[in-house]
Amino acid sequence: xxxxxxxxxxxxxxxxxxxxxxxxxxxxxxxxxxxxxxxxxxxxxxxxxxxxxxxxxxxxxxxxxxxxxxxxxxxxxxxxxxxxxxxxxxxxxxxxxxxxxxxxxxxxxxxxxxxxxxxxxxxxxxxxxxxxxxxxxxxxxxxxxxxxxxxxxxxxxxxxxxxxxxxxxxxxxxxxxxxxxxxxxxxxxxxxxxxxxxxxxxxxxxxxxxxxxxxxxxxxxxxxxxxxxxxxxxxxxxxxxxxxxxxxxxxxxxx
Amino acid sequence: xxxxxxxxxxxxxxxxxxxxxxxxxxxxxxxxxxxxxxxxxxxxxxxxxxxxxxxxxxxxxxxxxxxxxxxxxxxxxxxxxxxxxxxxxxxxxxxxxxxxxxxxxxxxxxxxxxxxxxxxxxxxxxxxxxxxxxxxxxxxxxxxxxxxxxxxxxxxxxxxxxxxxxxxxxxxxxxxxxxxxxxxxxxxxxxxxxxxxxxxxxxxxxxxxxxxxxxxxxxxxxxxxxxxxxxxxxxxxxxxxxxxxxxxxxxxxxxxxxxxxxxxxxxxxxxxxxxxxxxxxxxxxxxxxxxxxxxxxxxxxxxxxxxxxxxxxxxxxxxxxxxxxxxxxxxxxxxxxxxxxxxxxxxxxxxxxxxxxxxxxxxxxxxxxxxxxxxxxxxxxxxxxxxxxxxxxxxxxxxxxxxxxxxxxxxxxxxxxxxxxxxxxxxxxxxxxxxxxxxxxxxxxxxxxxxxxxxxxxxxxxxxxxxxxxxxxxxxxxxxxxxxxxxxxxxxxxxxxxxxxxxxxxxxxxxxxxxxxxxxxxxxxxxxxxxxxxxxxxxxxxxxxxxxxxxxxxxxxxxxxxxxxxxxxxxxxxxxxxxxxxxxxxxxxxxxxxxxxxxxxxxxxxxxxxxxxxxxxxxxxxxxxx
Ligand SMILES: Nc1ncnc2c1ncn2[C@@H]1O[C@H](COP(=O)(O)OP(=O)(O)OP(=O)(O)O)[C@@H](O)[C@H]1O
Ligand SMILES: [Mg+2]
Numbered sequence: 001x002x003x004x005x006x007x008x009x010x011x012x013x014x015x016x017x018x019x020x021x022x023x024x025x026x027x028x029x030x031x032x033x034x035x036x037x038x039x040x041x042x043x044x045x046x047x048x049x050x051x052x053x054x055x056x057x058x059x060x061x062x063x064x065x066x067x068x069x070x071x072x073x074x075x076x077x078x079x080x081x082x083x084x085x086x087x088x089x090x091x092x093x094x095x096x097x098x099x100x101x102x103x104x105x106x107x108x109x110x111x112x113x114x115x116x117x118x119x120x121x122x123x124x125x126x127x128x129x130x131x132x133x134x135x136x137x138x139x140x141x142x143x144x145x146x147x148x149x150x151x152x153x154x155x156x157x158x159x160x161x162x163x164x165x166x167x168x169x170x171x172x173x174x175x176x177x178x179x180x181x182x183x184x185x186x187x188x189x190x191x192x193x194x195x196x197x198x199x200x201x202x203x204x205x206x207x208x209x210x211x212x213x214x215x216x217x218x219x220x221x222x223x224x225x226x227x228x229x230x231x232x233x234x235x236x237x238x239x240x241x242x243x244x245x246x247x248x249x250x251x252x253x254x255x
Numbered sequence: 256x257x258x259x260x261x262x263x264x265x266x267x268x269x270x271x272x273x274x275x276x277x278x279x280x281x282x283x284x285x286x287x288x289x290x291x292x293x294x295x296x297x298x299x300x301x302x303x304x305x306x307x308x309x310x311x312x313x314x315x316x317x318x319x320x321x322x323x324x325x326x327x328x329x330x331x332x333x334x335x336x337x338x339x340x341x342x343x344x345x346x347x348x349x350x351x352x353x354x355x356x357x358x359x360x361x362x363x364x365x366x367x368x369x370x371x372x373x374x375x376x377x378x379x380x381x382x383x384x385x386x387x388x389x390x391x392x393x394x395x396x397x398x399x400x401x402x403x404x405x406x407x408x409x410x411x412x413x414x415x416x417x418x419x420x421x422x423x424x425x426x427x428x429x430x431x432x433x434x435x436x437x438x439x440x441x442x443x444x445x446x447x448x449x450x451x452x453x454x455x456x457x458x459x460x461x462x463x464x465x466x467x468x469x470x471x472x473x474x475x476x477x478x479x480x481x482x483x484x485x486x487x488x489x490x491x492x493x494x495x496x497x498x499x500x501x502x503x504x505x506x507x508x509x510x511x512x513x514x515x516x517x518x519x520x521x522x523x524x525x526x527x528x529x530x531x532x533x534x535x536x537x538x539x540x541x542x543x544x545x546x547x548x549x550x551x552x553x554x555x556x557x558x559x560x561x562x563x564x565x566x567x568x569x570x571x572x573x574x575x576x577x578x579x580x581x582x583x584x585x586x587x588x589x590x591x592x593x594x595x596x597x598x599x600x601x602x603x604x605x606x607x608x609x610x611x612x613x614x615x616x617x618x619x620x621x622x623x624x625x626x627x628x629x630x631x632x633x634x635x636x637x638x639x640x641x642x643x644x645x646x647x648x649x650x651x652x653x654x655x656x657x658x659x660x661x662x663x664x665x666x667x668x669x670x671x672x673x674x675x676x677x678x679x680x681x682x683x684x685x686x687x688x689x690x691x692x693x694x695x696x697x698x699x700x701x702x703x704x705x706x707x708x709x710x711x712x713x714x715x716x717x718x719x720x721x722x723x724x725x726x727x728x729x730x731x732x733x734x735x736x737x738x739x740x741x742x743x744x745x746x747x748x749x750x751x752x753x754x755x756x757x758x759x760x761x762x763x764x765x766x767x768x769x770x771x772x773x774x775x776x777x778x779x780x781x782x783x784x785x786x787x788x789x790x791x792x793x794x795x796x797x798x799x800x801x802x803x804x805x806x807x808x809x810x811x812x813x814x815x816x817x818x819x820x821x822x823x824x825x826x827x828x829x830x831x832x833x834x835x836x837x838x839x840x841x842x843x844x845x846x847x848x849x850x851x852x853x854x855x856x857x858x859x860x861x862x863x864x865x866x867x868x869x870x871x872x873x874x875x876x877x878x879x880x881x
Contacts, residue, residue, distance in 0.1 A: 059801060080805050087803025094801070097794050102527040110518055115804060120518035159802075 003071075005167050005199045006033040006056065011065030013051050013222075025051040026062070027222040033167070033201060038193040040213035041203045042241070044248060048222040049203045050171060056201070057090055057169050058082045070166035087115045091160030091168040095175035098156030099144040105155045106140040112163045130158045133196070134188060150181030154188065161198065168192070170202040174209045186212040207245060211238040218244055264341055268334070274871070275330045276370050278779045282323040283374025283415060285772045288382040289316045290407035315769050320414060326776040327422045330783055331363060335426055342430070356427040363426065367419035371412055378411070379403045385764070455501050462497025465490045476838045487838070492545060495827060499541040503533045503823060521804060525812045528792070532785070532820050539784050540824045543777050547828030547857065550773035552835055554853030557766025559839055561759040562848040565717055568752035573622045573637050575719075575748050576711040577680040578726060580733060588722040589711060596622075597711040600678070605703035608653075608689035611674055612698050613644055621710060623672045642667045648697055651675065653689040666692065678708055683734040683743040716748060723749035767856070774857055778864035785820065785868055789875040796876040809877060813869055821865045829854065 013026035025048045033039050041049050054060035056067060058074050067074050070089055077085060091112075092098075099108045106127060113123045131137045134154045139147050147155070153173060160168055170189075174182035190212050192198040204210050211234045218225040228244060230237040293313045342355055383402035469491030472483040479486065511517050511526040533540070576592075578585045589597065598619040602611045620640045649666040651674075666674075674690055693701070713719060727745050734743040796809055832854075839846040 057801070080807070083800075083803050083805040085803070086801070090803065092802055094798075097798055100524060100527070100795050100798065102531055102795075103523055107517070107523045107527070111523060112802060114518045114520055114523060115802075115808075117520070120514045123518055 003035050004032050004068075005035050005037075005070055006031075006201070007066075007068040008032070008052075008056065009066040011052075011055060011062045011067060013048070013055055013060070014063045025222050026055070028065070029219070029222070029224055031217055031224065033199060035199055036193070036197050038190070038200045038212070038214045039202070040210040040216040041201065041219065042205070042207075042210055042216055042245070043219035043225070045205075047219045049219060051222075052219065053169060053171050053201070053203050057092065058086055087112055088163065089166045091163070091165035093153065093156045093160050093168070093170040093173040095172040098159070099152055101144040104141055104143055105136065105147065108144070108155060109140075109159045109162050112159060116163065126162055127158075130162045133161075133192070134158045148181070149177055150184055153177060153181070153185050157185070157188065157192070161192065167199045167201060170200065172204055172206075173202065174204070174206065179208075182209065207238060207241045210241050211235075216241060216244075218248060220248055264338060268338070272334070272366065274779055274782065274867070275334065276366065276373075278326060278330060278776050279323075279367070279370035280374045280377060281775045282319065282326065282772055283370055283411060284378040284381055285768045286316060286319050286323070286414070287375055287378025287407060287411045288385060288768065289313075289319065290410050291378075291382045291402060291404050294404065294407050294410065319769060319772055320418075323415075323772075323776070324418055324421075326780065327418060328425070330780070331422050331426055335359070335429070352431060356430050359430060360423045360427050363423035364419055367415060367423075371415055374415075375408055375411060385768075455505065458497050459501035459505070462494050462501060465494030465497060467494075469494055470834050473835050474837045477840070487835075491831060495544050495831070496538065496541040498827070499533075499544065499823075500537045503537065503540070504530065507533050507819075521799075521808050521812045524795075524799065525816050528812075528816050529819055532816065533823075536781075536784060536820065539781060540820070543781050544824035544827040544831070546773060546777045547824060547861075548831035548835065550770040550777065551828065551832045551853050551857045553766040553773070554763075554770035554856065555766075555832060555836060555850050556839065557759065557763035558849050558853060559836065559846045561756070561763040563845060564752060564755045564759050566845070567755055568748050570624065570636075571746070571751050572677060572748045573624050573712070574677055574710040575713045575716040576709065576723065576726060577678065577730075577747055578709040578711075579680070579684070579730065580706050581709050582729065585709070585726055585729065588719075588726055589709070591722055592711075592719045593714040595712045595714060597709065599707050599709050601705060601707045603698065603701045603703040603705050604688075605701060606688075608650075608691055609685070610691050610693045610698060610701050610703075611678075613692050613694050616670075616673075616692060617644065621673045621677055622712070623669055623677060638669075640669045640673050642669050644670065644692060647694045649692040651690050652685065652687075653691075663691075666690075677710065680730060680747045681734050681743050681745050683738045683740050686738065716752075720749065723747070724753075767853070770853065771856065771860065774860045775864070778861055781821070781824075782864055782868040782871070785817065786871055786875065789872050792876045800877075806877070810873060813872055813876070817865065817869055817872065821861065821868075825857075825861055829857075 008029060008031045011026055011029045012024075014022050014024050016022040029048075029052060041052065043049050051060070055062040056069070058077070062075060065075070069085075072085065072089070074082065074085060099105070100111075103111070109127045109130065110123050113126060118126075127140070128137065131140055134157055136151060136154050136158060139151055139155070144152055144155075156173075157168075160170075168189075173189075174185055177185060186209055189200060189202070193200050193214075200213075202209070202213060210216055211230075213230065215227060215229050217227045225248065226244060228237075228240055293316060342359075345355060346352060379402045469487050469489075472479055472486035472490065476483045476487070507526065507530045511523075511530060517523050517526060576589065598621060600611060600615045600619075600621075602609055604610075622637050622639050625636055625638055644667075646662065646664045648663045649670065650663050651666040651671050653663075670692060674692065675685075679685060679690075716723060727747050727750055730747070731743055731745055734740060734745075799809060800806070833850075836846040836850065
């Protein structure tokens with residue numbers, strides 16, 4: 001049996017202080033992700049997807065509840081511990097602005113290692129290895145403005161993975177890519193998941209992107225609505241997703 | 256409607272406007288203070304010493320006005336650049352350009368009026384505080400001095416209003432020329448300006464050569480004179496700019512090339528930010544370095560002159576005390592001092608001349624300053640007259656020269672220096688008469704009042720300023736009574752000292768305030784320039800935080816990055832000052848006296864602005880922690 005990399009129990013998130021107008025973004029969410037899973041999070045706009053990802057990624061604190069990542073309870077951590085935890089245990093891909101445009105791709109990828117104090121002689125082989133996995137060795141010395149959007153997201157994935165994080169968190173990683181580049185990135189993610197054992201949690205709006213996941217959690221109004229598993233091929237799964245979305249009354253959200 | 260929008264956006268940029276406001280208030284405050292010192296009519300009429308300072312403060316006002324002009328101009332266009340996007344948006348949404356121009360114009364004017372009000376009030380406060388401090392130091396009564404002086408207020412307001420009108424019109428014109436798209440796109444900046452290879456090396460070499468030439472000229476100012484001044488000013492300036500344009504980017508790139516360094520913690524990011532900055536700020540940094548040099552130089556120069564006043568006074572006269580026709584009070588005063596040498600010489604005065612008794616002179620040969628003589632020796636400025644006087648009569652200032660009879664010889668230069676340079680403390684005394692040294696027989700034959708002059712040297716004349724002042728006052732009265740002249744000028748060591756002291760103190764005070772105003776405005780220019788890029792950096796910092804960079808590292812990175820940006824111009828500017836003070840070494844004995852004071856003042860102001868810049872920058876770029 002595999003260990004769980006992520007355990008979320010009864011997490012609540014309320015924005016705004018007492019007395020002000022409050023917004024109850026998460027109303028008791030529980031979920032578990034096992035090592036090596038590829039999980040998607042879907043739901044209508046405003047349902048709390050980003051909020052959930054933010055509290056899991058320690059960028060935001062939950063108002064209540066318990067979150068454990070790779071055996072560590074993150075809800076009790078101090079500010080600096082959280083930062084260190086992020087830099088060691090988590091990998092991120094965002095919709096855009098993933099790379100620092102004043103650093104080369106190489107320097108961008110090396111950054112998480114530098115932050116952990118890895119010596120520069122150890123950094124080089126690691127960067128080259130992950131670049132090879134993602135097929136971006138050719139562009140390592142280029143600056144972000146000199147490469148395509150798809151290459152940028154690959155470079156972001158490389159940066160997210162270079163330090164062997166426990167889990168890769170992605171918020172709409174394909175959001176600003178055209179369909180060809182999106183597909184290629186999703187295939188790469190699938191490859192990472194299936195052949196390199198990377199655990200992935202991906203928030204997405206897009207049913208097509210979601211169909212690459214093995215399991216999808218649907219949220220509505222800050223609560224878990226349902227979850228579906230991929231049992232047959234992707235085409236089937238895609239239809240299944242659309243059905244749930246229609247059920248959610250959020251089909252207009254689907255691109 | 257548009258006015259409301261503009262107000263709300265101004266409120267959002269409160270901090271930036273506040274910084275601009277502070278710079279303006281400092282400038283206006285100091286300008287106003289200078290003006291009260293320069294224009295206060297009743298006051299200046301009562302003080303002869305003050306009138307010499309008046310000029311100094313007028314010059315200071317003009318200089319200050321110049322800097323302020325550029326400052327306002329610069330700060331305004333910075334603020335405009337911050338708001339370009341917003342203004343472009345209004346225009347795309349259909350606001351009329353004319354309307355927007357009007358609003359901008361109004362904004363500048365309002366800001367100007369606010370700073371004028373604060374500045375004038377603060378200026379009056381400063382004027383009464385600092386002014387009285389200055390006067391106290393100069394031993395001048397403050398009678399007739401009004402810190403709140405209407406002509407000064409009008410002068411200040413008038414001047415700055417014109418300045419504000421000018422800058423806001425230019426802003427409005429600039430805006431009128433720009434298209435909507437220009438405005439919206441204004442933020443896109445190029446991140447990597449790279450100039451490589453031969454040209455850079457050549458420019459760097461020219462820069463170094465320029466600096467070397469400039470420094471050489473500064474050190475050898477005494478031989479090079481005017482040419483030296485010209486070379487120093489131009490070559491140093493060119494050299495400074497070229498070094499900032501070429502060497503600084505090379506230096507930062509070298510930092511980045513060092514892999515081990517670059518891949519430590521956040522260094523890759525810090526260096527990258529830095530590289531962008533130094534490439535973008537080369538000219539600003541060069542200007543800052545030059546202005547630091549000028550600002551600190553003004554303070555240090557004023558200070559050095561002031562500290563060297565007693566040395567300069569020493570050059571004039573050897574004897575600290577000269578008393579003609581001494582009265583008992585004079586002897587009392589002399590008793591109060593530690594006298595190292597005291598000689599009395601008898602002389603007679605008639606309508607045609609002054610006749611010194613040779614025997615007295617030869618009995619106690621006086622000391623003289625050799626500065627004007629052929630055997631001048633800089634290490635041994637003072638010597639005792641030793642030329643013998645075999646003839647009966649020696650003369651100088653005889654009119655016409657033919658008067659010299661067979662027994663009358665022209666006076667040897669060192670004796671001449673003694674009886675005209677050392678013995679005489681007022682022009683009223685000579686007043687066209689001949690000065691002679693005569694033997695006893697001739698002396699006895701002269702019809703005229705017999706008097707004596709007492710010359711004395713004390714251990715340290717600065718210890719007896721009060722006594723010397725009183726002696727000089729009695730001497731002045733003596734000449735006034737005898738000749739009927741109004742306020743005869745006295746040339747004693749003390750009087751020379753006092754007027755030089757007043758003049759240099761004025762210069763020093765002005766140098767200080769000018770320097771402070773200069774530095775404050777310069778540093779805030781640098782600050783504005785840095786902050787104008789800050790919005791663009793916001794995303795970078797937020798991303799770094801997301802991937803797990805500790806807040807303190809981000810802060811540390813900001814401190815480091817801005818430190819390098821601030822420290823380079825400071826270093827070069829200070830080296831300029833240190834080398835530049837050499838320039839005065841042929842006028843001043845110790846040009847470096849107390850140089851730590853202006854340098855410390857500079858460091859305090861500069862550090863303060865560094866800190867403020869870091870805080871404001873942090874406020875703009877750092878994500879709020881949950
Ligand atoms: N910083 C915040 N302060 C107050 N309320 C917030 C904040 N962030 C999010 N919310 C609220 O919490 C709820 C969930 O927002 P969240 O961003 O998680 O939605 P989402 O599912 O990511 O939506 P989308 O698909 O549009 O990105 C929304 O009602 C939103 O208004
Ligand atoms: Mg979202």
